[in-house]
Amino acid sequence: MSQLMNALDDFGLAVVDGLRQSPKTIAARFFYDQRGSELFEEITRLPEYYPTRTETALLRAHADDIARLTGQGGAVVEFGSGSSAKTPILLRAIRPTAYLPIDISADFLDLSAEALAAAHPDIEVFPIAGDFTDPIRLPDDVDGPFVGFFPGSTIGNFAPQAAVDLLRSFRATLGSGATLVIGIDTRKNPRLLEAAYDDAAGVTAAFNRNLLHRMNRELDGSIDVDAFEHRVAWHDGLGRIEMHLEAREDTEFRVAGQRFAMRKGETIHTENSYKYTPEETRLLARASGWEPLAMWTDADAMFSLHVWHAVAAHKEP
Structure with a gap:
């Protein structure tokens, strides 16, 4: 195990550690590989954003x-x-x-x-x-x-x-x-915030799910990306929008040589966006x-x- 962890880069270490947590979480900075950066540029041109x-x-x-x-x-x-x-x-x-x-x-x-x-x-x-x-x-x-x-x-x-x-x-x-x-x-208004992070064209959903594609590409993953959907929620007490990847069904997958399982409805927390x-x-x-x-x-x-x-x-x- 320690040899595997030593061989992983910053992204790999963060993913393995984040998927072991409960609830599961991965830092938003890992959205921005080449494809993620391209998708974010599309987001910036959306009418809701x-x-x-x-x-x-x-x-x-x-x-x-x-x-x-x-x-x-x-x-x-x-x-x-x-x-x-x-x-x-x-x-x-x-x-x-x-x-x-x-x-x-x-x-x-x-x-x-x-x-x-x-x-x-x-x-x-x-x-x-x-x-x-x-x-x-x-x-x-x-x-x-x-x-x-x-x-x-x-x-x-x-x-x-x-x-x-x-x-x-x-x-x-x-x-x-x-x-x-x-x-x-x-x-x-929370409705404006939720629309900005869950656009009608589905670009933000693709941006969120690209994190799973990146795990498959870079960490020899076996994630069924279609088994996850984009979820957005406003938390008034915390003053933030949250983005999650929610399992549509029970699913198992491999990432960086490790096996993980998620139940239907379980999420990977991928982003917070605080408003001030x-x-x-x-x-x-x-x-x-x-x-x-x-x-x-x-x-x-x-x-x-x-x-x-x-x-x-x-x-x-």
């Missing part, structure tokens, strides 16, 4: 305001860059000398970084393949000050304490004098070493965009 178009509109409307708060020049560091579709709006406003996209999907990262470099030949692009949940050493030859960019409400995938830890990690990566431009989804009130957002910032400078929302308060400044680290006497 309001975050992307709303955040993009906020970036366009407040680009000059953001530039005044962050300053121009320096370098932009994007955490979880994906296709970097919103990034050009920020780059045109800030006019940095360098852009450093960080993403766990190396292939997808390289493609989007190449496209952005071609469109902005005056900006040096330094793609970094890695897990941004831990502090990352930025290239020594890139000068700050650094502007962190964390769009898309990805912060909502982390439980509140984990979100604080992540934002502290960003603070450590970016250093003193940094600013952070971050998108955060708001609490709203303005007061909760301010608490989140200050608890993690950031001071809120500005917040903007659309007319219907569907989404919020923020600029925070890194608070100087306090030294013990």
Whole structure:
């Protein structure tokens, strides 16, 4: 058993450990292999999925305001860059000398970084393949000050304490004098939230089930993907949407040389997406070493965009 575990990569270890738990769970960051990243880009264009178009509109409307708060020049560091579709709006406003996209999907990262470099030949692009949940050493030859960019409400995938830890990690990566431009989804009518995560075209369902396909592809799995369906639920007390993969029937399968069984109705918990009130957002910032400078929302308060400044680290006497 220990030899098998030593041979597994981060994905394999997380899957085996998650499937042994009760209830079963796998972290949302593992959605984003090449196919998962492509499916997520489809999700962002769906009519039900309001975050992307709303955040993009906020970036366009407040680009000059953001530039005044962050300053121009320096370098932009994007955490979880994906296709970097919103990034050009920020780059045109800030006019940095360098852009450093960080993403766990190396292939997808390289493609989007190449496209952005071609469109902005005056900006040096330094793609970094890695897990941004831990502090990352930025290239020594890139000068700050650094502007962190964390769009898309990805912060909502982390439980509140984990979100604080992540934002502290960003603070450590970016250093003193940094600013952070971050998108955060708001609490709203649960029907709107459930529709955004369970679209009529079934793209989000395919995105969720792709995690099972990835287990089969990369971990020699034998999962019958058709035996699982996409489930979404809003939990008002926790302030979050949950995504699950629910077994339609009793099923057994093999993953990474291990055998697992699930009963009908049992689920694999694959994602949380926390939604925040303005007061909760301010608490989140200050608890993690950031001071809120500005917040903007659309007319219907569907989404919020923020600029925070890194608070100087306090030294013990």
